[in-house]
Amino acid sequence: MRSDPLDRWRGVLELRDVFTGRSEPAFGCLFGVRERLGFRPVAGGRGLPLDASPQTRAAQNEGLAGHTWIGWQELAGIDWDEPSERPDSRVRHYRRRGDGTLELVGTYLWDTAFADRMDVAVSAGGAADWAERREWTDGSTVYRADRARRRDAVDAATWEPVWKIMEVLADVHGPGNVRLVVWFG
Structure with a gap:
């Protein structure tokens, strides 16, 4: 003992x-x-x-x-x-399927090249200040600022x-x- x-x-x-x-x-x-x-x-x-x-x-x-x-x-x-308390500072990259649903391809850190390509104004606080579900579309590709789940x-x-x-x-x-x-x- x-x-x-x-x-x-x-x-x-x-x-x-x-x-x-x-x-x-x-x-x-x-x-x-x-x-x-x-x-x-x-x-x-x-x-x-x-x-x-x-x-x-x-x-x-x-x-x-x-x-x-x-x-x-x-x-x-x-x-x-459980969702995060604020939108993820990373951008989620989805591919739009033929039936209209989205398939997650990956997540990417915010970068200047993305901002330039999508013609997105960079906010003073950075990507974490994005409104939830902010979305940018480029053909069948959709980029979205979402809340992450654990x-x-x-x-x-x-x-x-x-x-x-x-x-x-x-x-x-x-x-x-x-x-x-x-x-x-």
Whole structure:
């Protein structure tokens, strides 16, 4: 039996072992780091948990900052269809199908070339000041400033291994006993 309350948690694995690449939209949506899509972060600015595992405490001494964490129960309860609080600063690119519906092709950061091509006046506040559903059409191509949904920011395929591991651990140890602790450079 563990007698030290700070020894309740233990590090199981590092995120980089199951998560490949960077995901700034996800980091912003979930943790408030470089948030550009207009989301209220789910778990931003919480700091390092007071009862962090010895492994986590040792790793965080690498001079990094922006510590925060999210528990499995909270993560499992996220409404992935929740819209951002303001229109996305990126422009969504759609292709109009034969039946008139739109198919999402991708999202693009606001840039001067797009503004020039579509003859769009740049507002003082930049793209984030656009009215929701602002739309520009170029033949069968439609560009739109929309609100993002949480699922748009957090790519399910990229994060799936992380969620699966947390879910398995929650099944074994209980949902209140699994959390993801993160920090950023």
